Amino acid sequence: MLSGVKAGLVSADVLRREQQELRRHERNNKQLEEESRRSETVFRDKSGRKRDLAQERLEQRQKAEAKSERDEQYAKWGKGLVQGKQQQQNVEDAIKEMQKPLARYIDDQDLDRMLREQEREGDPMADFIKRRKAKENKEKKEKPRYNGPAPPLNRFNIWPGHRWDGVDRSNGFEQQRFARIANKKAVQELAYKWSVEDM
Secondary structure (H helix, E strand, O other): OOOOOOOOOOOHHHHHHHHHHHHHHHHHHHHHHHHHHHOOOOOEOOOOOEOOHHHHHHHHHHHHHHHHHHHHHHHHHHHOHHHHHHHHHHHHHHHHHHHOOOOOOOOOHHHHHHHHHOOOOOOHHHHHHHHHHHHHHHHOOOOOOOOOOOOOOOOOOOOOOOOOOOOOOOOOHHHHHHHHHHHHHHHHHHHHHHHHOOO
């Protein structure tokens, strides 16, 4: 039979032996059940090696933390560094304003400067002040610069004078020098790649 006992008409002796054997077998199975209850599951990878799940969880947590820090940094950069500095400046200005007394008097220099810098619609003197500021800026001497097509490179990165007509009258030495430097760099890089290609 499926249970392991003999089928049909069986003597009492044979039946007793079979029951004893079944009990012994069950006792052995109970020991195995107890051992298997106390044992931990062994996880293996595709190649059959044991996996250390605690170490894997730790590595995943570290990767997630590094990724969150990187995402936070990119989010900070995405908002704009100048805008972040401007926001910080606004907070500092607000703190500075909060430290001032609530009542402001006529001799308050910050209030006076703020009111003077405001531009109001219909102010007859605003146009005069703008023209005066523009005239002051023009009076500052600034050397004229060349503003034509991009000039050829030279060794010292000197920009041509403002009267240059855009014609290259050199003997080609600068271009040859740059070509030699680029060729030397390319040969060195190629030699390095060749030396490490079989590693």
